[in-house]
Amino acid sequence: MAPHEEANLSVGQVAKRCGIKVSALHFYEEKGLIRSWRNQGNQRRYKRDVLRRISVIKAAQKIGITLANLQKIFKQLPDQRTPDKDDWAGLSGQWQQQLNRRIAYMEKLRDSLTGCIGCGCLSMKNCPLYNPEDTLAQQGTGPVILER
Template identity: 70%
Template sequence: MLNEYDLSVGQVAKRCGVKVSTLHFYEQKGLIKSLRNQGNQRRYQRDVLRRVSVIKAAQQFGISLQDIQTAFSHLPDQRTPNKDDWTQLSQTWKTQLNRQITALEDLRDSLEGCIGCGCLSMTSCPIYNPNDTLANKGNGAVLLDITN
């Protein structure tokens, strides 16, 4: 009979194709959880394999760990996403990715003039910011921030 928490950190790392340090990081961020056995070694439930797979898939799509953690926090009892959960998560992330794609396309198209002359013209440059009018929108290059 298998214990509910029967996978070692090494077994999970090997099965998921990640480093042990990655699992520790995910655990630190609250994306996965483990218990400690009597020898103070981490032990994971088998459903952590699917949870790590969802994390890896989402990251491949460009979803941030913060967004993944937020999505996981809405699951009842912090359970591992099932097929229906994945459908909802993927729809939310699809919307987010479409916004990012649009922002990247807009950025690509607006850089064409700058690439041609290389001068960052003060009259036509899309990132020109006279009198620091963009300061109220946040720090850094806010026009180039595709994550918002």
């Protein structure tokens, strides 16, 4: 059976099942994250595995993984297949590490938010940071204290 013969889900069916707009499907396809086939009436049709692929996309986006990162990951899969159980184990392990780093950063931000944003701006009236001549600028841009 040819791949296009298995592609029998319409755009509307996939959008409804995945809880996304049809325009999102078109966007994902444009970015190479999913693919469709055209039927004899030139309408897009999707294979059932697109549901899992979109679920991976949505899960990744919720934890801050970029679409560009997903493109790279999907391109590394043999024949750009949909991630299987083993692929998911590897991906989720990587993403868990990234998420842990983001959580640690957010906790640090939360804990210092009322005192100082760590940038050395000295614009606060009661700044706990003494930063004469903006010496923090030598360490980098932005909230350098939070980046430590």
